[in-house]
Amino acid sequence: MTLPSTPPLLFEASRAIRLAQGALDIEAAAVLGLKNRLGSGFAKAVELILGLSGRVVVMGMGKSGHIGRKIAATLASTGTPALFVHPAEASHGDLGMITARDLVLAISNSGESEELNLILPVLKRLGTPLLAMTGRPDSTLARHADVFLDSAVDKEACPLNLAPTASTTAQLALGDALAVALLDARGFKPEDFARSHPGGALGRKLLTHVGAVMRSGDDVPRVGPQASFSELMREMSQKGLGATAVVDPAGRVLGIFTDGDLRRLVEKGQDLRQLCAADVMHRNPSTIALAALAVEAAELMELRRITSVLVIDAKGLLCGAVNSNDLMRAKVI
Numbered sequence: 001m002t003l004p005s006t007p008p009l010l011f012e013a014s015r016a017i018r019l020a021q022g023a024l025d026i027e028a029a030a031v032l033g034l035k036n037r038l039g040s041g042f043a044k045a046v047e048l049i050l051g052l053s054g055r056v057v058v059m060g061m062g063k064s065g066h067i068g069r070k071i072a073a074t075l076a077s078t079g080t081p082a083l084f085v086h087p088a089e090a091s092h093g094d095l096g097m098i099t100a101r102d103l104v105l106a107i108s109n110s111g112e113s114e115e116l117n118l119i120l121p122v123l124k125r126l127g128t129p130l131l132a133m134t135g136r137p138d139s140t141l142a143r144h145a146d147v148f149l150d151s152a153v154d155k156e157a158c159p160l161n162l163a164p165t166a167s168t169t170a171q172l173a174l175g176d177a178l179a180v181a182l183l184d185a186r187g188f189k190p191e192d193f194a195r196s197h198p199g200g201a202l203g204r205k206l207l208t209h210v211g212a213v214m215r216s217g218d219d220v221p222r223v224g225p226q227a228s229f230s231e232l233m234r235e236m237s238q239k240g241l242g243a244t245a246v247v248d249p250a251g252r253v254l255g256i257f258t259d260g261d262l263r264r265l266v267e268k269g270q271d272l273r274q275l276c277a278a279d280v281m282h283r284n285p286s287t288i289a290l291a292a293l294a295v296e297a298a299e300l301m302e303l304r305r306i307t308s309v310l311v312i313d314a315k316g317l318l319c320g321a322v323n324s325n326d327l328m329r330a331k332v333i
Contacts, residue, residue, distance in 0.1 A: 023157035030153040030166040031173045037150045045147045054101030056082040063164040064107040071175030078183040087115035100127040109167040111139020208294040213330040214320035225278035246281040251317040255281030294332040
């Protein structure tokens with residue numbers, strides 16, 4: 001059996017760049033074209049979703065399905081419970097995931113996806129609201145929808161005007177616009193976002209408290225105000241913080257002595273052997289509350305241009321210490 005020969009490649013660098021630039025121009029125009037078509041339908045969609053006691057169920061076939069998965073993920077991570085259900089699987093049992101308390105966001109550029117249109121009567125019987133995102137307002141999907149979002153584009157970025165390119169970019173942008181409007185209406189805050197992203201960098205910054213990363217107990221260098229200079233230096237060297245707290249008998253912070261303080265004393269040529277902790281400490285040092293976020297400790301260090309900060313409890317007693325290395329190990333900075 002003779003296999004068909006592979007046509008020769010017609011690669012030309014300048015042509016490839018021109019086509020890529022043209023594709024970006026077409027897709028940018030497709031997204032910008034959505035702006036003037038946003039109106040009462042978009043506002044109604046936001047209002048419907050805000051009033052749900054259930055979830056947004058996103059559906060779409062092919063490339064629209066891939067976009068739908070991303071839209072569902074974006075909604076879910078910004079305060080709107082959402083999931084993706086494949087239309088073909090829906091007609092084979094997955095419709096049981098959808099209730100009258102939910103809303104279905106159906107995505108189809110043509111609005112004539114057979115798998116989607118097949119389940120429209122079932123959604124109607126369930127009483128589930130239908131939000132359609134399609135490029136054809138006269139399509140079956142749009143006509144059956146309670147609310148219609150127009151995602152039409154003039155042409156695809158594909159040179160053959162066949163592969164879904166500009167149309168899927170428009171769908172994705174419209175989904176993002178919906179998510180942004182919803183999170184604003186919900187009063188969604190960075191800490192809300194962090195709760196659904198505990199493993200990410202933002203989650204670590206907004207969910208990690210000082211108490212989780214600080215040094216505590218015997219690992220916190222501390223001396224009394226009458227400690228000799230040699231005792232002070234021994235405590236600093238053993239604990240490796242680059243500083244030591246000076247506390248009263250009850251544990252309240254009186255001051256701090258740091259590597260920088262030592263350097264400045266040496267530069268002055270001062271006789272250190274006769275000094276005690278109270279003589280050399282920096283009074284009223286920067287402290288941070290045990291309940292504070294670790295990122296607040298990082299911000300305090302940056303503001304004061306220091307590398308460590310003492311941690312105090314609600315009674316003002318020393319309970320820990322944290323430095324920039326501790327925060328870096330915890331991936332807070």
